[in-house]
Amino acid sequence: MKPAPFAYKKARSLDEAVSLLAEKDARLLAGGQSLIATLNMRLSSPSLLIDLNGLNGLNGITLKNNVVEIGALTRHAQAERSEIIARHAPLIARALPHIAHPAIRNRGTIGGSIAYADPAAELPACLLALGGEVVATGPKGARRIAAEDFFKGLFETALGPQEIVTAIRVPAAIAQTRIGFAELARRHGDYAVVGLAASARAAGRGFATVRLSFFGVGATPLRAKKAETALERSDVDAAVAALDLEPPDDVQASGAVKRHLAGVLLRRVAKQLTETRL
C-alpha cells in the first residue's frame, strides 16, 4: 500500500521541531524504519512529518564522567562501529547486531528505537537492564527520565506530546560489570519471540547486583526481580523457578511457550554473566 497524503517539513533546529509538534497529528521522522512501514500500511496517517535528520548535535557518542551518552540520531550502524560503545557499553554492542538487518541499521536511530518502545525491541530492554536514562527536550526545556519510568505501556512512553528524545545515557562499564544477552527469533533480525538483556556487578564469586530485562514478554521490557534476587545468590535453578512473567499469546508463540523460552534464555544468560570478563 501507499501512505495517505501528509505534509513534510525538515526541522532546522530542535526548538523548531518542538514547536511544530504542537500541530495536530504531527509525527517525528528520524530513521523512519518503523514509522514509514506503518505509513505504507496506513496503520498511521499523520498530517505532518517533521524530519529530524539534519539536526546538528544529536548524533554523537561520548564518554564523560563514567556515563556513555548516545545522541538520538545516532544510526544503529554507526553505534555498531563505535569504539566507545564496544568498550564502555558492551551490552548495547552485543545487542545491536540482533536489530533487524544491515540496510535497516544503516537508517534506524537509537532515539527512534527508544521512543517507539516496541515491546519486542532490543534497545529498550538494554536501557532498562543498564539502569540508563532518556534525555528529552520539550517546550519546558530538557529533562532526564529513568528507564524504569520511561516505558509505560504498549508503544507508550513517559514523553509528553511535544517532547523529543535527544539522547540516552547509560553508566559506563567498570571492571566488575558483567553482561549477558540472548534472544530467540524465527529469523536473524526479526523481532524477538523472547529476549533477555542483563547486567550484573560481580562481587567475589557471585554478584552484588543483577538486573534482568526481558523483552517480547509483555507490553514493555520487564524486570524479573525475584529471579534477580535468586541469581544474586548464584542459584540459577531458583532464578528460573522464580520467573514470574506472564507473557500473553501473540502471533509468534503462546504465552506458555514464551514462559518456557524465558527460562531457557535465563540459563544461557546466567552462564554468560559468569563467563564474561570485560
Add this chain to the structure above:
Amino acid sequence: MSDLSIDISLIVNGETVNERVDARKTLVDFLREDLALTGSHVGCEHGVCGACTVRVNGEIVRGCLMLAVQCDGAMVETIEGLSDSGEVADLQAAFEQRNALQCGYCTPGMVVAAQELLRRGGVPSREAIREFLSGNYCRCTGYHAIVDAVEAVAQQRAEGKP
C-alpha cells in the same frame, strides 16, 4: 498545503535529477515511477523483503522505508547504476552460473546487498553471508545457490586483488 509536495535535487546513478515529488512518495516508487528505473522492485512495502534495496550516500537502505523527499541532496545508486559501471558484473555472472535466481524478483536487491557485504573485503563465512542477507527474501532458490554465488565471488575477488 504546499508542503504536500516538495522540489528535490539529487544525483541518481551519477546524473543530477530535479523533480517535484509528493511528500508521501517512497524512494523506490520515485525511482520506478518518476525515473523509470524499474530494476529496484517493490515487494512487501514495509521493510521485510529487501527487494527494494538501493544505495543512498554509499550505504544500502530499504527503498520503501525512505521517502523521496529525504533524498534531497543525496547520492542514490540503483541496480541499473551498479550494472552499468560494472561494479557487480562478477556477482551477476555468478548468480547466473549458479542458478542463484529463478523468477529474479529478489535478485536486484540481493545483488546490491551482497555487494555491500563484499565491499568490506575478505571472504566472509557462509554463516556471515546468510546473516547479512537475512533481510532479503528469496521465495524460489532456498538461498543455497545465492550463498554459493556470493562466496565464490568473495573468493575470486580475494584471489584477484591481494
